[in-house]
Amino acid sequence: MSEAALREFRAQAREWLHANSTPLPRTDSAEAAWGTGSDDVSVFHNLSHDDERALLDRLRQWQRRKFEAGYGALEWPEEFGGRGLPPEFEEAFAEEERAFDTGGMHELLSVTVRLIAPTIRLLGTAEQRQRFIGPLLSGAELACQLFSEPGAGSDLAALGTRAVRDGDAWIVNGQKVWTSGAQFAQWGELIARTDPDVPKHQGMTAFLVPLELPGIRVRPLRQMSGGTSFNEVFFDDVRIPDSLRLGEVGHGWQAALTTLGFERGASSANTGVGGSCAQAMALARHTGADRDPLLRRKLAEVIIADRLADIARARDEQAQRNGEPLGALGSIRKMQWVRRMSGISEFVTAALGPRLVVDSGEWGTYAWGQHVLGAPGYRIAGGSDEIQRNIIAERWLGLPPEPRADRGTAWRDLPR
Template sequence: MRDSALAEFREQARSWLASSRVPYRATLSDGTDETVGSDDVSVFHNLSFDDEKRLLDRLCAWQRVKFDAGYGALTWPEEFGGRSLTPEFEDAFAIEERAFDTGGSHELLSVTLHLIAPTIRLLGTDEQRRRFIVPLLRGEELACQLFSEPSAGSDLASLGTRAVRAGDDWIVTGRKVWTSGARFAQWGELIARTDPDVPKHQGMTAFMVPMDAPGVEIRPLRQMSGGTSFNEVFLDRVRIPDGQRLGAVGEGWKVALTTLGFERGASSTSGGVGGSLQQTLALASCTGADADPVHRQRLADIVIAHKLGEIANARDKQARESGEPLGAIGSVRKMQWVGRMLGISDFVVAALGPRLVVDSGEWGTYAWGQHVLGAPGYRIAGGSDEIQRNIIAERMLGLPAEPRGDRVTPWRDIRR
């Protein structure tokens, strides 16, 4: 019965997509995506402000079309515009959607849909759910994460941005960094310190802060790959109503862990950034690297890693359909995915040699620098490699946690 329902759903989705006026994605004669010949192998966007805004506008417009047609929030309850379907229906729609050119992807929209909206659903008040969830799921409003700070990245619980109670409001002062898409977001999920006299994990509170509030200043950060995907956000006595507090006072760490859990789940199945397997194979053929025995072995390693990734994704998909939580396996998948990107980087550097940095106009040369320079960033994004290894060691292998005296020391007394 379930198989027939899924087949019927896919047929309906295919028919709707065909009628939606979105162009089909062109393919080559062998059935592969025509974009194998594309120079877009970037890991992070390298676009002007106007071009990035146009990209987000297109993606949000498509999200609204999907949502209004019943395909934009398939696994969500009907009260939020969803259809209460299982993840396999969402996966099936994604497969059908890939046949169409829907405009690409952007991290800010993904953060909005897959990290912040689910966090509000789990931990927000009824009023917050009514206020935020549908606008976020429709792409009407976008939300970024205001978590990391210059001295609180991997050790997020040591953050120092302060929120002080002032009647029915909170006054927030501090600085956040590495915030993806902040210039285009209407809201930010902010974690701030509200009690410096208790251990660091206990004294934080979460808020939804409007990014255009007085006292909020956003400065783009230039990446070595050229783009400005990340931003610094300065908060100077920003007033936030208590009604925009997310979760209880002092439970900001719980909110942060909830969002980070969704982030690791999303990272474990990430795709669509950087050079693909097909693009790498095309580069090998173009440069003649596939005829060199040493390069060919590296290429074989990439193909094997890609196949193992497909098997892992299929296994995780089956677990989701059975209702099993992803848990710490998300950390394993994230590291495997980053390893595949770095493996492609190593091959590209070896295959292109000096041509990697020469903007000669030859296909596939200079543009691959966007992949090589961007890929190492994902060793940090979504939790550094070291943090992922700690999670794997403690939660999967049962190894003892590292001794941490600052877990019981009041935040104010921690040496910084």
């Protein structure tokens, strides 16, 4: 579409946002932002159960309002409630939306809209697409990932939750862990072992699971940052109809890779998790760290990484407009994003000293502890650093794959 059409779209989106939300205060610099509004820079929510549910309810209402107005699924085909617009329109709306108070963000809504719904679009039956995509894209229903297990995290293909065929249904037993938002989700995308007699990558199948089914128990896990975003999910003789199988029997690994591919793409574009470069600059001015030679160097590294991220984002958006898949570049971007968060942690830790661990009530100081404690979690979430490096080495650099002693060995015969 033409530049004129994009400008007209921006104007319409801005008008709609003004009518349906509240503009954020405009600031000309990071210094002007100090001491105003919320000082929350958490990576993972540290909220009570009721407060977190209330946050999700507000975000779902906003997603529904966007979806009904035609802004919630701009790139999706009209048959799914979208408008079939090119990626630059999605980018333009996101840019305009960032200037308004839309309630924040929550990982479960992002997983629902950006990961699970696109996976169903690619792998689901016509009936599944009709049943799920609209409710997921509108936020009417939420879905989590039921992938990782206590003995299968980075080596996801080693998972052992079993699904056994029983007529027109499957009986599931096992445990999942680190499941973000499971306590608030209505559905889960489950990867389970359906054939233990073939190599581990070949014997899995994907399912869409209603989390209200008998035999499912969700138990939140307390994180060191204080919240309970993660959960354990237990399956005890849970009966899932075959109509909720996602993809072919034995193709669960392909389903998992599809979802994880969307996850890496979402991580590479993430700009709203934890503290920002601008907030770190404001902190530097407040504490005087910008006048300390050693701390100025750390701050400079944060600023340089932030500027490079802007350049990388622009390049990736252009590649997307040209129809080029993100591929293994998503792993590079994910690692760069995590490194930027870690760089901010290193700077604020040095700049604040004891104020980072003593809650004196001073605005914008102790709150940074939520960023420092939460940032390391993304070295694991969405695929650990080690897994990302393997993907980059093998798929981007063309290096030989790591030797695998379990190649060709049935899952049942693997040591555990």
